[in-house]
Amino acid sequence: MTSRGRHRRRKKGRVLRGALSGTALALTAAATIISTSQAAGSDNPGPLTSITSSSEVNKLQLHENLVNETTLDTLQSGMGGNVGVDTVLDSANHPMRNKADCDATESAALPVEPAATRAYCWDDGDAKTQKWLPQSVTTSGDADNDGKWGDDRVILAGWTHNDDKAGEPADDKGLARVAVIDANDPDNLTYRWVLLVAPVSGGQDFEAVRSRLGGMVWYQDKLIVTAKNGADHDSALYVFDMNRILQADVDSPEVGKVDGGWSARGYQYVMPAIGSYSLTGGACDASNDNGVPCFGSISLDRTSTPDSLVANEWFSSGGTEPARVWRYDFSTASDRAGLLGSDARDNVNADDAYETKAVGLQGVLSHKPSGASEADWYTGYDPGSRDRHGTLWRQSEGTAKAAKCGSGVAYACWGRHTESLSYWQETGELWTLTESAANPERVLYAVPLSAVAASVE
Template structure:
């Protein structure tokens, strides 16, 4: 196979002139076109692609089981009740945690110009027990700006952040699944709730997923399930359980437990892709890794935006960098729009950037937050070619708060790869207007 690259074709022994190089490039491109083989995209270019392979099959059968569980427990609480019972407080962030923000970009190996340095305008941090815990790790972020047009959910302005459970760090084989932090953005109080999957026996179990992306659409919380697709939870069906045992999940005796958490949010649906990639998820030409989620309210209709994490680059152009896929949202139900029983992507692109943990689109522009371990990383922005900006240490999912014009992320790292405390967990926002796409 002949591959076009952006490297010069000049060789000291051949001394080919520039015109000859151009003619050779044109001939090779024509040969590739005639053979039906796609030529490589420009190294910094977003390219359109066919997304039909990423169609999802909806299954709402868990809705009935969630209703039965709510009836059995005799509780069905609004989010406002959970916030009224919030038992933790955010704080103003230590110096260490603030250093994870993009304005403190300090990499000398990849220098950036002053106009490439982004500056945060809002932030909060977790209490110390959550900032420094190793086995619960922040991932997805969304809020009431996604959930409702007025930017609030009931009387509250809310932000929600998902955390996944690391069994290795916890020193156990028992996976406690994924939890959700519901944060009152006015009072700064928050409470963790556990995401659970109802079973047919009026019981429930933990949901052992990475929960790398969140989007809150009306009553439904969409959560990325990396290899499977999407899981949907009902934010109008929060259930209260007993808390006197912290090592039990589901029914035990006459009570229900959730590893010590007072509240659970039940799953009501799954959107499954046809082909399941290997675990841990490795992108395939016809299967996606559902790594991040965002809601784009600037489109008509609204679209759910799925971003894919790709560890490094690939010579396979169909998966190089990662894919970003859009699904239309039904305006009345806040479910994904379905055609012939499938949620079919309305748009799909391949991005030129790897290690993207968060993808948000707005008014036709793409915003891609790249992840990192213990160094600052990069925000890429554009509709075709992409500009590069400073970004967080350990930035994850993206959430555009349309009422404030702020782009939010949560950072994940409390420790580095050597298990040394670096204390870099923070939730912060930058003005979207300060990121100038090309």
Template structure:
């Protein structure tokens, strides 16, 4: 999540293991059960017609095609020099078992900020998409015109993009490199002429979760947006960006003009991205939203959908986990809530009864500043960040009807975000389980990451789940 300047004075001398704040009488107590109904969702307006018309106009491509055509290269092994773990500024850091670095343009960009992560272990019980084991990450566009002073007109908010990474298949001749490809998320609509078009998705994308064909994206103040892996549209199938392609409906598509998006004057644009992925559905909170977009939270009403993940530990009852990012203080002591929503394994969509998706549980978080949450076999895992200090990985279990800390603080990377569990159960006898995450801060001095013990840098990383559980 974005850091707030107001934290600096209050947290400069803080450490990650500070005691929980006292709460006034009647306030929400960290770890207590929360009202599960606050997480209830209902379906938003149908977008099926718009999506069908777009698919009639533009060809589709599958996830494996994206991986085969990856035009950027992530580094791993000794080639991945970025190290946001350092030595840790609050105890010994837990070094990752796996680590991937973005290519230079993505590692250093000020425009795009990495946030969410998911993978095929969320999507499929066999943990394979065809023959691949892709990871997917989400970035939001910071959309600051000061970043493009030469031509501010090209700095429109591009919304959210995904990165599809194949972490297993080395690039031929480069064993430390892996291919990945960006896809722009878009929202379909009918324009004033009644033609299907699309626009940028205005989201923070703090969490994403993939189940079967559907990709869920956290919509902070509203609930969830849903996208379909079967509806990835290709605006440059001939792979020659210099020439506008003829579309299925006889028009043209242009992947050179960065300033334009959607159908304009009978040409389809995409802010230069070859692939766009239209929203197919949404879920809205049933309860009224009492939060603002600020970091502080309220204890009742609809929560903020700051981050999400999938719990596949019970094959009969898969669940989507949703939680809040909150910056608590003496005036707003609430540390946020985390809830669980049922998934219909037959369809891959959330399970609704009478048009309402009914949450199965909710708790007040034991700690504030939570950036990501995952649950597996009854254990919750939480990522917390503290400005430019080392991050904190916490564990919790439901004990005596309350969600309470399990074990101590685990120091991890600077700027940790969303969480994803690779459950590793598809191999005979079970495989290695991993807890995946990613970091958001660029490795430069302007972020304040100049302390040798807590450097910045953008990476995707994974801890062995057994290593996390073995920590005291």
């Protein structure tokens, strides 16, 4: 099913502590190159090991919790109706710098090989702030087969508040925002921030979503993001509707309904959550891979049947704990556009679950080449140290190989502090972004997946 007819450009208008239940909605909620012997993450992790035990697969099960439509409609009506993605793009007020205009430290964060064919650096304030951390990326190439949302090419980048920064206001803890980037002109990218919120009081108010945004997938008209690792509640994923972007009309430090209208802590646009996916096994366990997993990142696989959401868990790059990677099928029902496939009890079961010995995973991508019998799983390793490049592994049940730095034996060639992965099928590009603000080193970049495959070979 295509969603193009539902998201043509318009000039005007158009939640969650643990599980959501009915209308009750709350939220608590060139560089240095190192050899394979110099970092644990560069040691060959070997092939993927399939997880077949039903008791182990059941630990990955989700339960779908959707917000009542009346609640969403009440909030929408109270805030003056929906605003289209195109309106957000038309009001973009932050320019991105092209690769040639990036600072030396920013360019040094790019991969050694394969080289980035497109790279962009953030507006000065976002490039250097310690208050926010870039974590994830998805694009209109995920949203639709033609690579566009209506007439627009769009990139979404998820940023999370840096809760480790000393002296930050308590109200800012866990805040999540999305940069909506106008990518129509590859030489002139601009963006606008949208704050993620959750409706409360039956849609009479909203509050801030507290989410890490380690991964994002924009599929059809839905945006699915990782929650706050599920460590303090059961939610693993939050769901948003790209057709439900609302506009605040009061500029104040508050979030929600205020005297005179609606405020979003200085942001002009908000996107309210329409649901969540909670872990049926309860709160996740980030200490080992024997319990309920904490979601590290997610991405979209359009080469599976049906299309699927791919996930990984994260453990420290300094450890040895093997991580799990797995997928959930998207629903093919016409009335469930962009939602995961669920059973009669609203449970979502995992498929194709594996264990990988690649540690410190910051992103995962599954892609089945034409004519291949199984998918390749790309896993990005971050060494966790400054001035160190990561490693991009390609794994399957039969082998594990890494992108190499030229003809030598060095494999730490990927970007520095690279986060989630996203494949733009229409252009053949693998998109990602780097996190660190040191020096600064934040870059949004693309590499042809064919170049990655060639480097691995």
